[in-house]
Amino acid sequence: MHALQTLARTRWLAAGELAFEIGHEATDLVAVLQGTVGLGRINHDRQFQLERAVHGPQWLDISSVWLSNGHLQDAQALGPALLLELPLSGFERLFVRFPEMRDRMLRSMAQAIQSLTGATHDLMAKDAQKRLITFLLQRSTASGADVALRERKRELAAQLAITPETLSRLLRQLISAGLIEVKGYSIRLLDSGALQRLLGP
Amino acid sequence: MHALQTLARTRWLAAGELAFEIGHEATDLVAVLQGTVGLGRINHDRQFQLERAVHGPQWLDISSVWLSNGHLQDAQALGPALLLELPLSGFERLFVRFPEMRDRMLRSMAQAIQSLTGATHDLMAKDAQKRLITFLLQRSTASGADVALRERKRELAAQLAITPETLSRLLRQLISAGLIEVKGYSIRLLDSGALQRLLGP
DNA sequence: CGAACCCTTGATACGCTTCAACAAGAGTGG
DNA sequence: CCACTCTTGTTGAAGCGTATCAAGGGTTCG
Numbered sequence: 001m002h003a004l005q006t007l008a009r010t011r012w013l014a015a016g017e018l019a020f021e022i023g024h025e026a027t028d029l030v031a032v033l034q035g036t037v038g039l040g041r042i043n044h045d046r047q048f049q050l051e052r053a054v055h056g057p058q059w060l061d062i063s064s065v066w067l068s069n070g071h072l073q074d075a076q077a078l079g080p081a082l083l084l085e086l087p088l089s090g091f092e093r094l095f096v097r098f099p100e101m102r103d104r105m106l107r108s109m110a111q112a113i114q115s116l117t118g119a120t121h122d123l124m125a126k127d128a129q130k131r132l133i134t135f136l137l138q139r140s141t142a143s144g145a146d147v148a149l150r151e152r153k154r155e156l157a158a159q160l161a162i163t164p165e166t167l168s169r170l171l172r173q174l175i176s177a178g179l180i181e182v183k184g185y186s187i188r189l190l191d192s193g194a195l196q197r198l199l200g201p
Numbered sequence: 202m203h204a205l206q207t208l209a210r211t212r213w214l215a216a217g218e219l220a221f222e223i224g225h226e227a228t229d230l231v232a233v234l235q236g237t238v239g240l241g242r243i244n245h246d247r248q249f250q251l252e253r254a255v256h257g258p259q260w261l262d263i264s265s266v267w268l269s270n271g272h273l274q275d276a277q278a279l280g281p282a283l284l285l286e287l288p289l290s291g292f293e294r295l296f297v298r299f300p301e302m303r304d305r306m307l308r309s310m311a312q313a314i315q316s317l318t319g320a321t322h323d324l325m326a327k328d329a330q331k332r333l334i335t336f337l338l339q340r341s342t343a344s345g346a347d348v349a350l351r352e353r354k355r356e357l358a359a360q361l362a363i364t365p366e367t368l369s370r371l372l373r374q375l376i377s378a379g380l381i382e383v384k385g386y387s388i389r390l391l392d393s394g395a396l397q398r399l400l401g402p
Numbered sequence: 403c404g405a406a407c408c409c410t411t412g413a414t415a416c417g418c419t420t421c422a423a424c425a426a427g428a429g430t431g432g
Numbered sequence: 433c434c435a436c437t438c439t440t441g442t443t444g445a446a447g448c449g450t451a452t453c454a455a456g457g458g459t460t461c462g
Contacts, residue, residue, distance in 0.1 A: 041322070041326070044401065044402065051321070051322060051326075062311075063310075063311040063315050064315070066307050066311035067308065067311050072315050072318050073318065073322070102303065105307070106310070107267045107268065109310040109311065109314060110263075110265070110268050111264075113263075113313050114264055114268065114270065114273050116317035116318060116320075117264075117274065117317060119317075120252070120317060120321050120324065123325065123362070124252055124362045125242070125252075128450070152408075152409095153408080153409070154408075154409085161324070162450075163451060164408085165409090165450090165452085166450060166451075168409065168410055168411080169410090169411085169450095172410085328417070329418070353440075353441095354440080354441065355440075363419090364418075364420080365442090366418090366419075366420085366441090366443085367417090367418060368441095369441065369442055369443080370418095370442090373442085373443090403462105404461105405462085406459100406460085406462100407459080407460080408457105408458085408460100409456105409458080410455105410457080410458100411454105411456080411457100413452100413453090414451105414452085414453085414454105415450105415452075415453095416452095417448105417449095417450090418448090418449085418450100419446105419447085419449095420445105420446085420447080420448090421444105421445090421446085422443105422444090422446105423442105423443085424441105424442080424443080424444105425440105425441085426439105426440085426441085426442100427438105427440085428437105428438085428440100429436100429439100430435105430436080431434105431435095432434095432436100
């Protein structure tokens with residue numbers, strides 16, 4: 001960690017500021033240390049189209065450095081965020097001193113692949129309600145039956161690839177079915193079994 | 202290559218046979234040498250739901266070995282196919298003898314991440330017509346204006362995440378607009394510029 | 403207080419799926 | 433050789449799921 005700090009630079013991003021842009025050459029591995037950064041694309045009307053939100057601390061882009069295509073997405077800070085940028089050259093020096101880091105990197109990338117594979121599967125095979133329920137169950141398992149949203153509902157909607165309106169309607173549906181309780185940004189799962197059953201017939 | 206052959210095993214798959222199943226422990230890196238293998242999931246009515254087709258020679262699953270979740274998808278041979286299975290231990294021995302292989306692997310995984318990121322983007326932001334056109338343009342760039350489908354149209358539809366019926370209708374639409382010509386499994390692009398323009402306003 | 407957000411709700415529109423019927427090969431067996 | 437079945441792709445009609453557009457309510461903040 002100490003070695004890393006001498007090789008990497010950190011940088012504060014204001015809300016709305018871009019971490020990197022699509023197509024730009026990727027010279028560094030990029031991670032979010034604090035705050036939240038959105039991955040997506042800037043629209044032709046200069047509107048940012050959110051696809052995935054990354055909460056620190058986590059890697060933001062570990063794939064682009066290894067290829068010559070540049071970044072594949074735009075990245076915009078959704079709030080104030082602290083960025084870590086690690087040049088490829090520094091990374092290789094790190095590898096020499098800490099060979100186990102290579103394995104860590106491989107595992108991180110494998111994790112990213114599996115997560116993305118899961119995402120595409122969900123998009124192809126599940127409708128909006130199932131995607132929402134999947135999200136709720138994944139978030140709940142850790143901490144009881146309560147899900148505290150760390151994001152705006154519109155960001156959650158973007159992650160689920162639906163509009164905020166649809167998300168609102170889906171939540172209402174689950175509420176009137178007696179399966180969940182919603183108070184602001186906290187959702188309580190009243191019947192995880194029934195939710196689970198809604199996922200597969 | 203020679204060293205690889207002593208460490209890896211190959212194995213013929215009959216059409217319809219499974220290369221691996223979801224959840225099963227992944228002990229090997231798996232590649233397709235010849236033929237085509239489909240990645241997807243087996244339905245609750247034992248029907249295989251195709252999500253992506255992998256044509257040899259190419260990696261089939263390079264991520265699962267590094268994690269302990271097992272395979273994330275089922276893999277079924279779409280025709281007779283030759284499989285290469287490389288145990289993780291053999292792979293590490295390979296790394297010692299050929300350090301540049303590590304970089305190759307990193308780059309392969311980075312490629313996979315970018316490809317999957319592109320796929321999710323397409324699913325979230327593009328409608329069926331745009332996905333089809335994207336596919337056609339990608340396939341055409343290499344070899345003139347002709348696209349020779351290597352797969353059944355139903356498999357192409359699955360890759361585009363639409364039904365065969367919709368694919369048929371979309372093709373008809375493009376034909377009557379005078380943009381393409383379809384003869385069996387060969388598609389000729391008559392106006393790549395116009396197709397390109399249909400992608401973004 | 404008004405302004406700027408965020409979320410919700412309703413009405414309507416559209417893209418795609420589903421279901422059903424049918425045509426055109428390809429393989430099979432009498 | 434022809435009838436038969438299987439598979440693949442095509443076409444049409446109807447229906448579902450989600451987006452879009454418009455309006456209203458609740459907070460927060462200057």
